[in-house]
Amino acid sequence: MKYSLSHSFSLFVKEGGFLAIGFLLFLVGCFCPAGCAKNYFFVLAYLCAGHKVLLRSFRNLREGEIFDENLLMSIASLGAFAIGEFPEAAAVMLFYQVGECLQDRAADQSRSRIRSLMDLRPDTARILLDQQETLLAPQNVSVGQIIRVRPGERVALDGEIINGTGLLDLSALTGESRPVSCEPGNTVLAGAIPQNTVLDIRVQKTYENSTLAKIIELAEISSHKKSKAEKFITRFARIYTPVVVIIAVFLAFLPPIFLTDASFKTWIYRALIFLVISCPCALVLSVPLGFFGGIGAAARQGILVKGGTYLEQLSHIFTLAFDKTGTLTQGVFEVINIHPAPGYQPQQVLETAARLEAHSNHPIAKALLQAYKLAPAPLPSPVFEIAGEGVHAWEFIAGNEKLLQRFGITPLYTSQYTCVHVCHKGNYCGLIELGDRLKPSTLAAMDKLRALVPQLALLSGDVSHAVQQTAKELSISQVYAGLLPADKISIIEQMLTHAPKGTVTAFVGDGINDAPVLTRADVGIAMGDLGSDAAIEAADVVLMTDDIGKIATAIAISRKTLRIVKQNIILALSVKLAVLVLGIFGLANMWGAVFADVGVSLLAVLNSLRTLYAEK
Numbered sequence: 001m002k003y004s005l006s007h008s009f010s011l012f013v014k015e016g017g018f019l020a021i022g023f024l025l026f027l028v029g030c031f032c033p034a035g036c037a038k039n040y041f042f043v044l045a046y047l048c049a050g051h052k053v054l055l056r057s058f059r060n061l062r063e064g065e066i067f068d069e070n071l072l073m074s075i076a077s078l079g080a081f082a083i084g085e086f087p088e089a090a091a092v093m094l095f096y097q098v099g100e101c102l103q104d105r106a107a108d109q110s111r112s113r114i115r116s117l118m119d120l121r122p123d124t125a126r127i128l129l130d131q132q133e134t135l136l137a138p139q140n141v142s143v144g145q146i147i148r149v150r151p152g153e154r155v156a157l158d159g160e161i162i163n164g165t166g167l168l169d170l171s172a173l174t175g176e177s178r179p180v181s182c183e184p185g186n187t188v189l190a191g192a193i194p195q196n197t198v199l200d201i202r203v204q205k206t207y208e209n210s211t212l213a214k215i216i217e218l219a220e221i222s223s224h225k226k227s228k229a230e231k232f233i234t235r236f237a238r239i240y241t242p243v244v245v246i247i248a249v250f251l252a253f254l255p256p257i258f259l260t261d262a263s264f265k266t267w268i269y270r271a272l273i274f275l276v277i278s279c280p281c282a283l284v285l286s287v288p289l290g291f292f293g294g295i296g297a298a299a300r301q302g303i304l305v306k307g308g309t310y311l312e313q314l315s316h317i318f319t320l321a322f323d324k325t326g327t328l329t330q331g332v333f334e335v336i337n338i339h340p341a342p343g344y345q346p347q348q349v350l351e352t353a354a355r356l357e358a359h360s361n362h363p364i365a366k367a368l369l370q371a372y373k374l375a376p377a378p379l380p381s382p383v384f385e386i387a388g389e390g391v392h393a394w395e396f397i398a399g400n401e402k403l404l405q406r407f408g409i410t411p412l413y414t415s416q417y418t419c420v421h422v423c424h425k426g427n428y429c430g431l432i433e434l435g436d437r438l439k440p441s442t443l444a445a446m447d448k449l450r451a452l453v454p455q456l457a458l459l460s461g462d463v464s465h466a467v468q469q470t471a472k473e474l475s476i477s478q479v480y481a482g483l484l485p486a487d488k489i490s491i492i493e494q495m496l497t498h499a500p501k502g503t504v505t506a507f508v509g510d511g512i513n514d515a516p517v518l519t520r521a522d523v524g525i526a527m528g529d530l531g532s533d534a535a536i537e538a539a540d541v542v543l544m545t546d547d548i549g550k551i552a553t554a555i556a557i558s559r560k561t562l563r564i565v566k567q568n569i570i571l572a573l574s575v576k577l578a579v580l581v582l583g584i585f586g587l588a589n590m591w592g593a594v595f596a597d598v599g600v601s602l603l604a605v606l607n608s609l610r611t612l613y614a615e616k
Helices: 002-014 017-031 036-062 069-082 086-120 211-222 228-258 264-278 281-300 308-316 346-357 363-372 401-406 442-452 464-474 485-498 512-520 533-538 549-584 590-612
Strands: 125-129 132-136 146-149 159-163 166-169 180-182 199-203 303-305 317-322 329-340 384-386 390-393 396-399 418-424 427-438 455-459 478-480 504-509 523-527 541-543
Touching (some): 036 086, 281 308, 308 504, 346 363, 346 396, 346 427, 363 427, 401 418, 427 464, 442 464, 442 549, 455 485, 478 485, 485 512, 504 512, 549 590
Parallel strands (some): 523 541
Antiparallel strands (some): 125 132, 303 541, 329 427, 384 390, 390 396
């Protein structure tokens, strides 16, 4: 019972109990008959509400942080007591603290969007050893071990499904509510939830290197990197606050000295109003809160932004350059054409290739087998694979021109695509062309991005014809093919040099070879679903799906966030300036000052909360 009472009391204090008592005492003072006791109630109300502000001011003074909003409110309220304005002194502190409480709640709500990612971290993983299940902390699970995940449980580590077919809930990772199907052989990421099946998963990465751990790490990093607007507001407040105090001192003492019929009490009162109005709370809190809300909204959509700086830069993208394979295309080969030699049929050429490639795990081999669709007849002799050239067995050959040269065969056809030459008994049978398919979402995504970004470019290491074909399908005019990583960096640097002042050049990629250029661009955007660890580490923005349409969503969230931040700055400065002028000429009292400070702060914070909610 003792613990319960002490816990309840601490909760009461934490939730604003002193502030509630302060309001009650203030109301008693308002309705109390005139006399000394009336002022005592206002003093007690003031101490209940403002003791934290006074203590913070004293502590900051002792530590050398002289000028902040706590000092402004302390000087203004104590000055009001000094000139006999007891009700207004108490009211200033009460309403200021109400505003602070509401602002704190709003800030907590914003931060909870990021903190909710921490709830994705599973406490245990179910290890399968000799068909026996053992619970271990995910940090203690090794690569190669088998974990079992039951329906409704969260996958603890990245791995390959070896048993189980069903649906996966990826909403926590990607922001997409629609479940996706999974089957043996598929890769599953930590944080996913099987909905209707038990999955046995062979672990491919330790917990520290898992997708979930990286999401949490990126979320934590994002909260510490400030945008230019946030840094400006911080610097502005440091200069602004001492200037305001100096002006208030001049306002309090110069007019009574130099103007006839000007009383010290009147001008000190106006100076105190000036101090209350000038408190920079609305700017200091609402601007960072706006960016934090934008980062949280992006995280809910499966977009991890590593700080306010990059969220701000997304609004100013002038050139958006893309890698091709794995970014715009699926990175999966398919047969697009077969050119048989005279005397051969296309199906014969494909069957010969499939019989050879059935013994290979190369992506090209998989594409040929998928195109053939039937189980190819086995070959009568062993099959030999030569890395980078192809495969051969007995009288059959399937590979590139290097393999044909090895056997002294001259190809009848050549191609600008990735291709496989097929031969039988020394005779040339034909050529099979393979291409990479666009992702299903790429065309629609590019239409959205074309409306948001002035210039789109394609930078690829693939052969010219394949890159040109992809660019033609996507209506991209700036095309660069056959590039090495160093070439991509050179082109990005040229784009940075020629970009209009104040604009941003961004690059989107997914491979290890994209890491250098992701780092060099103003904003690097990595595909987190299919992308390499190096690309994700180097990028400033990570998409947790392979849908580049998320880039348009990120830009929309960025622009909405900046729009709201600008609204807050204009609102705060315009209202404060208006009430400030009225206060100097004696047309605004302390109540008006409270509205100009607390009221505007609350409006700005409520407006900032709109960044938390991004349209799909």
